[in-house]
Amino acid sequence: MLRPDGRLSHDLDPQDKGPQDACGVFGVWAPGEEVAKLNYFGLFALQHRGQESAGISVSNGERIMVFKDMGLVSQVFDEPTLNSLNGHLAIGQCRYSTTGASVWSNAQPTFRATTSGGLALAHNGNLTNTDELERWLKERDASQEVPHKDRMDSTSDTALVTAIMATYSHLGVEGAALEVLPRLRGAFCFVFMDEHSLYAARDPQGIRPLVLGRLANGWVVASETAGLDIVGATFIREIEPGELITIDEGGLRSQRFAAADPKGCLFEYVYLARPDTQISNRRVHSVRVEIGRTLALEAPADADLVIPTPESGIPAAIGYADASGIPYGLGLTRNAYVGRTFIQPSNTIRQLGIRLKLNPIRDVIEGKKLVVVDDSIVRGNTQRALVKMLREAGAAEVHVRISSPPVQWPCFYGIDFATRAELIAPGLSTDEICRSIGADSLGYISLEGLVASTGLPKRSLCMACFDGVYPVEVPAGRAEKMRLEQAAVEQGANA
Numbered sequence: 001m002l003r004p005d006g007r008l009s010h011d012l013d014p015q016d017k018g019p020q021d022a023c024g025v026f027g028v029w030a031p032g033e034e035v036a037k038l039n040y041f042g043l044f045a046l047q048h049r050g051q052e053s054a055g056i057s058v059s060n061g062e063r064i065m066v067f068k069d070m071g072l073v074s075q076v077f078d079e080p081t082l083n084s085l086n087g088h089l090a091i092g093q094c095r096y097s098t099t100g101a102s103v104w105s106n107a108q109p110t111f112r113a114t115t116s117g118g119l120a121l122a123h124n125g126n127l128t129n130t131d132e133l134e135r136w137l138k139e140r141d142a143s144q145e146v147p148h149k150d151r152m153d154s155t156s157d158t159a160l161v162t163a164i165m166a167t168y169s170h171l172g173v174e175g176a177a178l179e180v181l182p183r184l185r186g187a188f189c190f191v192f193m194d195e196h197s198l199y200a201a202r203d204p205q206g207i208r209p210l211v212l213g214r215l216a217n218g219w220v221v222a223s224e225t226a227g228l229d230i231v232g233a234t235f236i237r238e239i240e241p242g243e244l245i246t247i248d249e250g251g252l253r254s255q256r257f258a259a260a261d262p263k264g265c266l267f268e269y270v271y272l273a274r275p276d277t278q279i280s281n282r283r284v285h286s287v288r289v290e291i292g293r294t295l296a297l298e299a300p301a302d303a304d305l306v307i308p309t310p311e312s313g314i315p316a317a318i319g320y321a322d323a324s325g326i327p328y329g330l331g332l333t334r335n336a337y338v339g340r341t342f343i344q345p346s347n348t349i350r351q352l353g354i355r356l357k358l359n360p361i362r363d364v365i366e367g368k369k370l371v372v373v374d375d376s377i378v379r380g381n382t383q384r385a386l387v388k389m390l391r392e393a394g395a396a397e398v399h400v401r402i403s404s405p406p407v408q409w410p411c412f413y414g415i416d417f418a419t420r421a422e423l424i425a426p427g428l429s430t431d432e433i434c435r436s437i438g439a440d441s442l443g444y445i446s447l448e449g450l451v452a453s454t455g456l457p458k459r460s461l462c463m464a465c466f467d468g469v470y471p472v473e474v475p476a477g478r479a480e481k482m483r484l485e486q487a488a489v490e491q492g493a494n495a
Ligand code: SF4
Pocket: 207, 264, 265, 266, 267, 268, 410, 411, 412, 413, 414, 415, 462, 463, 464, 465, 466
């Protein structure tokens, strides 16, 4: 998709967009270390969580500097820029936009100058009560006689939180956070800072992951454990749902701003998180292999070869092959770097569609009955093109197996799937979807099978995109609309 600056976003084909995560955050407090460079590498490890913009803010104890721009981490930062960001404390973020457009002013970290110093803040997640927060900020501005329009220079929910916190600057950043955090609803993992301290907070449901690590002479906070690994930090623990931590020369302090009510995102295990990341003491790769095993038992196929849709389908395909006894092979090669290009695609290039991303290995698949394991079906365009491509490359049969249940509902907690109208699953049976994508057979893992494969209790997970049960209230208008849609679906099922 073309952007105003003439670059392309990662959506070469807007009709073929997979689930998009809503950011990675990273923070480091480490006197004597090159904190900006540590942050840079941390964001590299989290790049899969957001590719639209990147930013780092650094404090040297006296002032905070922020550098951010549109693009990948490697496009935004170079050596001279990083060398100019000196200090002992830094936070960073790579963004995919949910609330607020993908424009420079919404890139993060956000920054506010307050009467007691600077405040920089970075966010992974999506808030669901932004209307209420907007009203709150207006009230605060009115009470402090600040013109509201002067307060807001961007349109993201993150900027709103930063602005509200700034109105409580007389309490210090920690006091302001304890005032504001309990009134936020939805998914939020924050890393934030003043000139002296690093702070991190996670919503009471712990919807998105956030972990704490230790360096020899400092601390690291990251969206995923893969962000700790890349900078050589030792995993200490997850930031608890409803917890605020503060790190400075006094050490680490922990406070609760809300009781924990865990509802971790089930989709992190299916697709979003890196396979080498650990969430709730489970290695994501191992969970995905287990999901593949369960899928093989629930949706067997008579086939010669199991192939994954790379990269995200690989662990589940390994599990499927293991449980089914069908050999595993790589039948598709991924063009790893094509998703982000500076070339403006003509219509001819757009029509190449999935071929820009995947290329079949004809020798492997020719004449074979294939099981193709993929992580999810959103609109169905990808799988339709994939099945066609495999048939053209000589596959005798194509049996599609999906390592998540049908995606039926939108996510309000930081994952951009599509609108409900764009999703293929609502209103269509599995057989109808199978016909729509042109496969010989189609099978999904059940929700019960998926949950069991994680080894986690169902009550501790959010699975709203599969079952429509939202653990945190979603925006009123949309909730109402969905209730009507849900009723229609239920009526149809009962008819
Ligand atoms: S709705 Fe789906 S993607 Fe969103 S947080 Fe819940 S499980 Fe994750």
